[in-house]
Every structure is written in C-alpha cells, then in structure tokens.
Amino acid sequence: MLKEIVARCEELAFDLSFSRAREWKSQGKNRVVVGHLPVYFPREIIHAANGLAVGILGGGDRKLIIRGDAYYQSYICHIPRSIIELAIDKHFAGFDGFIFPSICDVMRNLSGMFQMMGEGKFVKYLDLPQNFQSHIGGTFYRYELQTVLNEVYKLNGIEVTPERLNHSIKLFNINRTLIRQLYDIRQEFPWKMTAADLYHIVRAGYVIPVEEHNEILESVVRLVMEERGDPMDKIRVLVMGAFCEQPPVGLIRTIELAGCYIVEDDFLLGARWIQGDIDTGSTDPLESITSAYLEKSTFSSSVYDIGNPKEVRLLNLIRQRKVDGVIFAAPSFCDPALLDHPILQKECNDKNVRFISFLYSENTGQFKVIKEQVGTFSDSIKLWDEPVLKANL
Amino acid sequence: MAKEVAKERSMIIQKEMITGHFKELGAAKETGKKVVYTFVPGNISELILSFGMLPVYPELNALQSGMRKKSGDYIRDAEQHGHSEDVCTYVKCDVGMMLNGNIGPTGEKIPKPDLLLLSYTGCFTFLKWFETLERLYPGVPVALLHTPYQEAHKITPEMTAYMVKQLKEEVIPKMEQVSGNKYDEEKLKSILRNSSKVEDFIVKIFDTTKHRPSPIDAYFAGVYYIGPINSGFRGTPEAVDYYAELYKEILTRIDKKLGPITPEGEMEEERFRLVVEGPPNWTHFREFWKLFYDMGAVIVASSYTKVGGVYDMGFRVNPDKPLESLAEYCMNCYTNLNLQQRVELLSKCITDYQADGFLVNSIKSCNSFSAGQLMIMQQLERKLEIPTGFIESDLVDPRYFSYSNIKNRLESFFQMLEQRKMILTRQ
Amino acid sequence: MEKNIFTFGVDVGSSIIKAVLMSYSDNPFIIDKETEKIRKRNPGMVADQLIDQVLERNNIKYSDITYLATTGEGEMLQRKRGHFYSMTTHAKGGVFLNPGSLTVVDMGALYVRAIKINELGRVLDYKMTGQCASGSGQFIENISRYLGLAIEDVGATSLKSVTPETPSGICSVLAETDVINMVSRGISTPDIIKGIHLSIANKVVKLLSSLKATSPVALTGGMAMNIGMIQAVEELIQESKLNLEIRANADSIYAGAIGAALWGGFRHFKLTS
Amino acid sequence: MKKYFLGIDLGSTTSKAIIIDDRDTIIGRGITNTRANYTVATEIARLEAIYNARFSILKMKLEDEIESKPEYKKYIKDVEAVFQYLQFKRRLDRLNVQFRDTIEETFSGEKRENISGYITRIVKEIGPSILDEYLNGSLGQKNQFFRDIVSEKYNKEVNLLSKEYFEPMMLVYDKSITHVENELTEYNFRELVYQSMELLNDKYAQIDESAPDETGVGFDGELNLLKGNYKHIYDSLKEHISFVSNLDIHISNMVGTGYGRALLPFPEKSIRSEILCHAFGAHAVFPNTRTVLDIGGQDTKAIQVDSHGLVTSFYMNDRCAAGCGRYLGYIADEFSISLNELGPLAIEATHEVNICSTCTVFAAAEIRELLNVGQKRSDILAGLHRAIVMRAMSLLARSGGVRNEFTFTGGVARNQAVLKYVSELVLKNYGNDIKINVHTDSIFMGALGGAMFARRSN
C-alpha cells in the first residue's frame, strides 16, 4: 500500500509534462497555473486566487540536454539549462505565468530569458527582501506579492478576499505540519522509510493541488507508523547545500546505501521554509504571510543572516536531529551554497562535528566516487569505536 | 619589451589620486578616520564621503592583486581554507589577501573595516562575500542596502521608497554611529553636484569612440578611465579635474586623428571596431590587450565600464534629491538591468559606434555577468546580423586564462571579420 | 587475543589486482602477497585465480581463512566475507607499512586519495580526485608506453632529468599531444617523464594542502613504487613550503589489500566477542 | 604550366595534405598520423599527396581508355595498391632493423635469443599477409596508418606466445615503433612505381599460366580481363607513367592550418585558423552548408557559416579532450579491435548503455566495469558513441544550433555509429527537413579549406 503511494508520488514528482496540473486547470473555470522556481514562494496566494502554484525544480536526470547548453556556459550550474530545455520543448505550455524568487544571479537572469522567450503570460522576478524590518522589508515584500496577485487578477479576475486567503493558509499549514511529522518519524525510525521515498512524497506536493497532497501525506503518516523495518548499523547524517538544484535520486540512494541514514536535509526546502503555522485568523492575511516570511523563515544560502548566524542554526539542527555527521552536498558551480560551506564547516570543525563535502549536478549518473567517500565517512565513524563527540555540542 | 610610452597628464593625476587614497588608508589608524568596506556596483561613495569616512573596495583589491600576479596564491590560500574551486574568485582572492596580511597595491596595509556597507547591486555573491567578511572581522557592524532588481524594465516608486527607507533607517544611522558624525544633507548635496559633473564627462569621453579612428579604447583603457568614479572619487573636485583633463587630451587626439594609446604606443591602423561584453581578465591584462591591438582591433564600447553606473541612457544624480538619487544610481548599474535592457544597451552601442563585431569575454567567476550572456549574444546576432565572438577567461584566477585558447579563438574571430570585409566589399 | 588467525585481503584495482595473506593477531604480519595485471580479462576471474594461487603456494585451504576482505572494486567477489571502502583500507594499510604516519596518500591508476588520520589510525578527513583523470597512474602508463619505457623503469628514468618540461594544460589527453610535440622538439625522455611526474605530483600536493595534511605522509598505491614520483612529490612539497615528511614502502602497492586483511581480522574479533 | 595549391592540416592525431588545381578540383590527398614529429608528419602527408596527385593525373590523362577498358582501371588500381605496399614494406624493413637494435640493448641471454626468434617469425608473417591484403583485400582504402596496421598484426601474434613474453614483446614494439614513425623514408616515385609494375607482372603471369577455370578465390572477373592482356597494358602505360613520374607538380602557394599550425615552417600569412579552413572546405564541397560539425582527434568544433562560406560564429572545446576522436582510439584499444570496426559493432546494439564519463583516460576502466556487470560489447559501444555525440550536440547548441544544411566533417565522421546518432539527434531536435552531408573526404576538409585559401590569396 505504502509502496503504491510512493510509486505514484515518484511518477508525479518527475512528471515533466506536469499533467496533473494541466488536468486540474481544465477541470474548472478561471483556473490558472503558475510555475515557481526555487526556493520559497508563498503558494497560498496563488491558491487563494483560484490557481495552482507548481514548483519547477529542473529536469533532473530525466531530461536530455540538447539545446539548453546554448544558453549556459559550462561553469554555470545545471538546473537553468534543464529548465530552458523544458521550456523549448514546450513542457510549460499552458502555464499562465512564472515566478522567480530571488535566490541567485543565475535564477535572476533566467527570469530575463523567460521574458525574452515570451514564456507564459507573465514572468515575475520576485525580489525577496533582505531587510527584515516589517515597515521596510515587510512593506516591500507585500508590494511584491501584490504585484503577483495583480498579474493573476488580470488573467482570471478573481478577487482574493481575506476569507479565501485564510482558507488557503490553513491548507498549507496542514501540509507543512504533515511534512514535519514525516521528518520527525524518520528522525526516530529512519529505517521505516527510505530518504528517497520521503523525497518523492514531498516532491509530489510541488506539482499537485495541496488538498490532494494533504490526503497523500495523511495516509503516508498513518502507514509509515505501521511499518516495521529493521534498523541497520548506519550513521545518521544531515545533508546540506541542495536547496535549489536537486540531487539526482540516485545520489540520495547512494548515500543511504553507503551506510548512512539521512535524517535531515534541505532538498525541498521551499516546502518547509516557514517554520510553524501562519496565522489564519487575521483580517489582513497578506500581512500574516509577510510576517511569517520575516519571522519564521528557515535559514538558507539565499538570505543574508544578519543577527541570526546560520552556523548557530545549523548546530541547533544537528543537536535536534541527533546526527553523527554532516554531508555538504552542493550543486557544482552553485555560488550561494558553496560560499556558505566554509562558514558552516568551520563551525562543525570547532564543535567537533564530523563532515564531508562533495559536489553533484542534477544529472550526475556516476556515483562511484561519491559512494566511496560516503562509505569511508560512515566507516570512519563506525569502525573506530570512539563515541561521537556529541558532548561537545 | 614594450617601449616606454610618454605618460599623459591625466594618467599622472590618476596615479596621484590613487596613491593618496592608499596613503590616507594606511594612516587611518593614526588619523582616526573610519574605514568602510563596500562594493563598486552601487557604491554610495558620496554618502561615505559626506561622513568623512574612507571607502575600501574589496573587489578593487582583488583586481589589483590580479594585476600584480598575486591572486593565484591568494586564491589557493582561500581554497585551502575551505572555499570551493567553483565560486567567484574575487571573493577568494580577497579572502586570501586578508589571510596574507591585507597588504594593498601600494604595499601599505589596508586597515580593518569599521563598517561593512553591503550595498549589493546586481550580484548575490556580494551577500555571501560580506557574510564571509563579517566572520573574518567579528563585531564590525554591517549595514545592508538591498537594491531591487529592474525586473519589470523600470524603477517603480515602491522600489525607490524601499531603498530610501533602508538608507534612512539602516545605513545612515549605522554611519552616524560609526563615524560619530551626524548626517549632513547639505554636504552630501554639494558632493553630488560634483558627481553630476563627472557623470557628464564620462558620457562625453566614452562617446568619442564615434570618431574614426577611435581616439580611445573603451575597454582596455576604459577600465582606467572609470578608475576614479569607481574607487570613491566620484563626488570629489579631484575627479572633476581629472575628467576635464582627460577629456581635453582625448579631444586633442581627435584633432590629430590619432588612434588609441596602447602600452606599446599609438595604435597604427584601426582595422576592427568591437563592442565587448563582460569584464576583462586582470592576471594577464597586458597580454590580453596585446592580442587586440596587435590585430588593429579597438574596442569602441564595453559593458564592463558601466558596472559602476550607467549614464549614457540619461540618468544623472539630482543633488536636490540626494537619497533618491543614490537609490536610483544603485538600481541603474549595468548588472542590475535585466537581460532585455542589457541587449538594448549593447545594441545601441553597436549601432552608435558602428562596430564590426561583438565579442563576449565570459568570466567564469561572475554569474551576474555570465548567466545569460549567450542569449544576449544570440539576440544581437539575430537582431543586428553582427558577427559575434566568444572567449572565456577569469577575472583573477590565472588558472583560467589559457593564452593559447584565447589566441586561437581571437585569431579565428579576427580572420573571420577580415574575410567578411574582403568578401562583402568585393560584392 | 587467543590465537593467530589467517586473514586475506584482496584489492581489485582498475588495472592490477593485489592479494595479501596475513596472520592476524596483536602483531599481525604478512605471510604472502602477489599482484596480477587484469589485462582485459574479467577481474573477478583474475582475482579468484590469484586467491587460489596464493593459497596453494602456502598450503592453505580457503576454509582456513577466517576472514577474506575485499576493497577497491572487489565487492563482486563471491568468496568475500566483508568489503571495506578504499580509503578505509588504505589508511589502515598505509599506517601498517609506515607506522606513525598521520596522512596517507593513495596514488592509484585512476584516482588519488589523500586521507588524514589521527594517532589511533582513525580517518579524520579525506579528499579524492574526481571525474577528471589528470594526475592518474594510467596517465603515466600511457605516456611511458608512447615513449617506449617499461613502467618499472619510469621512476629511474625520471631521476635522470636535468631540466624537466611540464605539459601546459591539465588534461592528460592534451598532455599526450604536448609530449609528442616535446619529442619532436628533441626534449630528452627523462625531462619529459619528469615533467609528467611533476604535473601529477602537483595534483597530489594540491590535495595535501587542501586537506591540510599532517606529517608524516605515507604514500601508497602503485605509483608509490615509482621512485620518480616520490621524488617529484617531495620536491613540490618543499617548493610549496608544506613541511611534510614523505614515506613510502616497497610494498606500497599492497596497502589496500593489507588494510582489508587487517580490518577483516578486526571485524572478526569484534563480531565474535 | 599548370598551377597547383597545397593545403596542410596538421591535426592533433592526423596530418592531412590536399592538392587542388586552379579550379578547386582535388587531385591529391595525403594523410598520416601525427604520432610522430610534426615536421616529419607534414612531409609524409605532403609527399603522399604528391604521389597521389601523380596517379590522379595519370587517371585523368587516360580517362578515355579507362572509360572504355575496365582492365585499365583494374591495372592502375593494382599498381596503386602495390605501390602502397612497397612503401609499407620499406618501413617494415626499417622497423625490423629497429627491433633488432632494441632487443640488443634491452635483453640478454636466452631471453634475447627467444625474443629475437619471435620477432623474426612475426616479421616474416606480417610482410606477405599485408601484401595479400593490399592486393586482394581493401587495406588500401581502409585509411589505416603504418602503426595501426603493424600493431594489429603484431598484437595478434604476441597473444599466441606464452604469457611471460607478453610484456617484453610489447616493450620491444613500443620502444621501436616511435623511432620509425619519427623518420622520414623518402621514395623515388618512378623507381617504386616501376617496381610495383614488375611485381604485378609476376602476379599476372601466374594467371596466364593458370587453366581457364582455375581462377579461384579472389580472382574476379575484372582480373580475368587482364589475362593474356597485361603485357600490352603494361607497355602502353609505361610511357604515361614515365610522364607523370617526371612531371613537375608545381605548388604555387600553400596554406597551413590545424592544431599544430603554429609549428609549420610557413610564413605567418600562410597560416589560417582551422575553424575558417574547415568551414571553407565544407562549404566548398556542399555550398548550402550553414552549420559545420567537425570532430577530430582531440577537439570538436561547431561552426556556423553564411552563404559565402564565411564563419559567423563557432564554438570549440578546449582544456578537456573528453569525447573526441582520441577517446574512440582508446576504446578500440581496450576492445582490441581496429578503429574502423568500432562503428559497425556499435550499430548492432539493441540498446545504449548509459555512459557517464567521456574522459579518455577513464574510458577503459568504465568499459571493464560495464563488461563485468554483464553488458554486451555492442551496447556499451553504442553508449560510448552516443556519449560523444551528446557532447558534440552541446557544442553545436552553443555555437548557435543547427541550420540547414548541416555538414559533418573530421576523422570521426568516418564512424558510422557516430554519424547515426548525430543524424538522429539533429533531425529530432532541429527539424526533420535538415539535410545532413557527409563526404568520403570529410577528414580532409580542413586541408581542402587551406588549399582553397592558398588559391585565393595567390
């Protein structure tokens, strides 16, 4: 039963023609489908405007790159070229608009390329504020969100009332809670479900209506609790750096095959960006969404961490999830992720947290070297009987 | 060896300005002057000056290290400290320089920052850079000025308001606190008045490439010409003098129908006129330049000279609205323009200055420039039917400058332009 | 530990298979060892033959072996009891061969792996080369073949160099063209070989410095049998002022197999205790 | 006097020479591998092109006879084949001498004796079998080089020996071959061609003596025409051959290009970028060409040209030679087959194995691994070929995509499997109506372009 759900989720998650979204759009009037790129976008507002916000996470290893290379030099990460390839091959046909949250220069410029290529009816680069004061950054963020809503309004004429928006927020609160529960289960019983399965389940939520995803998540939570599974002699790791370009599933599997349980990760960070619930009782729910962004965001390479250093937050996570070591896995040429690593790794060093790091790209197919490194990492923690130095944290 | 070329007066002035600046920095500890680290694109130097503080530009340090062939070692050191091979080498070069005692180009030690002014325009790496610096200089206050991107091809009032608010409530209070001086709007206005004069000169100078032969090279020499506006002198009277002098010199060259000055003297014959997109390589700057002037190629416009501000589309600071002006200046920098705007700007350059070819120097480090360049190139090729060339190198990482590869590509590019001229004139 | 047991380590490399028979106890020692080139045969088959050959030579039956451990690409061997990852085994083997080493560098046919360990032999950190084969033993093999040198003679030839000539790029394939070019320019064979060694050593030293390796450094793997390589590494270490002492051992190529045999013994006692 | 123009393409793997006349017609081709000294390689290619030109001129002169009398055609073809063999034979003799020297300085005692004996046997074996392949097989058309031909035979023989002699025997070969490749063996055309004719006469004499129904295997109908007739042909050809042997093939101008062009002893104005030459050559042969893909030994170039054959943009790999021709060479080595057998084997595949690294050095290891997990040879080969093409597709995209018509050049275009994948992917991604051109002379496009530039700037 669980197997079937996971299989279905895998199919959905990697359905690069986004058939469920298209189907959904055709099933009602005035529906819009809006693609959004990594990392975080408040999908609630599109939901409230009778829309479906579909996460675009690249083509992974399932899309052959032929013309995408015409747009990017070899020293730029992989995800934008697979997205361009998808666009050229009309995978986004029927999408009404695209939102590019500001995370890096590559994504930013990709938004310009979408504009020049005339993709969708609107292309919005969403400038997430780096100022976290509500009357400065907050005001600007509201203005940015309003711009998105105006674009959608132009398309379907649907007024987003506070009631509608509050309802949408509620659904997404449930979604976030259920995902959190799954992570908590895996944190305690990582053998009950593989990291790859969890990944598929969460990723499916990027491309289907939240109502349906919530149903899936509910059954999964129930079924996973019933799973037995045998605990194996593996170390517990946290994987860090993959917030935008996704690692190939083979990589996630390789890590777990080579003696690790992934108990925390930032693979699909957007779905878990807001930590906790967003207020659903306000008469100005846009303000609730804004203040959730300002106050409840997780940490990520795309946000300057003034006054809230990311290394401290990472350490908290390590403690919470009781991990034995950290795997820094980042996409090749991803400046944001890679420039964070020295900072985070220094902290790990200082606090005696074991870590390794390597690079991947979404279509990496050869995991031999990675397997050897991860295997040695797990060996090095397991074979030598010293207790892992958690006490130092 | 290059023969010694008589220095023009403007060069001497510039050299004095720069030397003076580093002297002042070197003496900052004694004089008690506060030091602000900030970046070139979207540099609000006028504001820094109005508080009597001294700006330091880590990128320019990196650039200088590159030119002095130190960057290779610095980068290696930074990589030893955990930085990836894949990321922007400006950052690594700066980190490496710090690890090696922070000695500036004139041999004087660059003082530690009293304030990290992160006005990050057109590039996310600046954010990461300052996160790194913040940890290298623990306790130094950070003022962040977020410049919204011109995503909708324009600057909206909300964007300006957001920036002005940040200036007023984030940046200025921090500057007051660090410098111990109050914000003096009149002083700022008077500095800005100089800036607007400088801006006029800049536009006129880079417009002289209209002439045939072009009296200047707008890339290789251009990067020297923008030195003063990019290194904190924009609002100073020295800058006004410098640019007045420079403009005068160029006018004389035009009268005499002289081509650009190269490190080996005047360029004899102008054979190709190019527009170049992308920053130059600094580690092999001379060799790189030589590849061009040896072939009689002169750059009549380049986007790189617009990173520190775009003025040829009409923007000027308005001393009467100082903060709004600064905000708009930031939002107007080249890499803060969206791709469509970049294409328009470049095609204007190509047509206005009658270029024969368009060349991209794609910099491995710089996603801000590089991501999208290929599409820009395609668009220009299609729109203007101009021959395009493409080379790759890096700003300051000598490992990514392959002389033979670049030479091979440039040779082919020039032969292609020549062949084209030959055939087209024959018809 | 009550008695000595036999353990066997098999390191299936990309071109050479290494087998070591050990007596494992508190003072483990090597009983016998052997290598065999794969030379386009099935590695599994070659390894099996090699195991039998060593057993036969020592009058030992397979059933007398308490633990047969594989490393490298040896996971497919039917007769293994356990498999360990290359860096784990090279660390162990490297220290066994060069006691007191705090860093082990395995220089093999395709990859270079640098492993940092503490006094207890525990792996602390490591780095290995990835998708690009510049700096691999295979590269030396290719070049020496072109120059008509037996791999055993490469090291000695390199030592004769006076003014080494390094290839310009990093790519091994393009470097081959460079070498051809050098030959036609009349550069001497020792100078070419030395240049190649230096360019590989450069990669090794880069790994060492990015790992912040601690001295002494043990070199293992096939390339550590190459005296020219050892010298090139030493020269570059000196040049980059890393202050690392280099050690190598005549049995370097067996380090992985030795490590596997040792870990096999360790696991056996851990599992049975 | 007639004017001729020479183009030299000093590539990373092969050196090519083309001679054209003043109407751009190709009259001579020469090719050799660039394993050797660059100057030697250039000379070999140039001389070969001149020999080839003499034969071309001969054929042009005798055009009418050849049209009307197939035996003439056959005879000339045979002469050419034997001519090639004789060149080969001279180098083989030279190699044999080198073998002796190498053995002398490397081995001693019994080992020396044995190895020396083996070598004698092998050399004896190779000579006649090669002659047979030249005469009765199609070795002449296979575009194989001395090293490849010899090493194929040599390896086969060595594999028959006992295992302990494998390494020493390989060493003898490796040590000797480079010397021979680095030497220029000059031939006198006239002498060699007469020698060829004598040899042929001996052969034909045997046919004459054979009974009418005894013209067994390998003796085809064409050959039969020569029966009883060859003496006559010989006599009438002799004069013409003497004429072309003495003909002064005057090269009025030449242009050098290719990877090693900077090392050519040419004045600077006679050196052209290989990108322009390839494009110009391809465009000359197929005037509607708009996109050119050239895959050579260690670089791949994607070039866009306009209607005049002028390059408008191009893109090439550098720094990394993954996925170029040399890669195929290593693969052929690993599978112990010759380069031109790779493609046909790959085409037999039922599916393509996914190949992750096209790094030349890793190729062998990856293949071994795949063979071990039970993948079929042909499927692996198919995957490898496809991987190369994927890289080329990426460069094509960067250069501006594929425009009609598309011309595929360079040595790798001779490989049918690569061609198959290129066609498939180009048609699928850039439109089914794209016309794809490949020419039998595709490896010579750079040299041809060079020769054409030479003519134009004369």
Ligand SMILES: Nc1ncnc2c1ncn2[C@@H]1O[C@H](COP(=O)(O)OP(=O)(O)O)[C@@H](O)[C@H]1O
């Ligand atoms: N006798 C020798 N002398 C010098 N170098 C050797 C010798 N034997 C092997 N090598 C080198 O060692 C390499 C193989 O090393 P090895 O450790 O067996 O690699 P792997 O285990 O990765 O297959 C060869 O590529 C060659 O360069």
Ligand SMILES: Nc1ncnc2c1ncn2[C@@H]1O[C@H](COP(=O)(O)OP(=O)(O)O)[C@@H](O)[C@H]1O
């Ligand atoms: N007969 C053939 N069949 C298949 N491939 C061939 C053949 N001849 C040459 N090649 C391929 O062509 C490559 C050489 O191409 P070439 O264009 O001559 O390269 P370059 O100009 O760089 O020397 C070889 O590496 C080989 O892979």
Ligand code: SF4
């Ligand atoms: S992978 Fe990194 S560099 Fe690439 S688009 Fe995503 S955030 Fe930007």
Ligand code: SF4
């Ligand atoms: S990415 Fe480009 S703009 Fe940004 S810091 Fe680096 S070089 Fe400067």
Ligand code: SF4
């Ligand atoms: S650079 Fe050379 S050695 Fe490295 S991956 Fe490419 S082909 Fe292989």
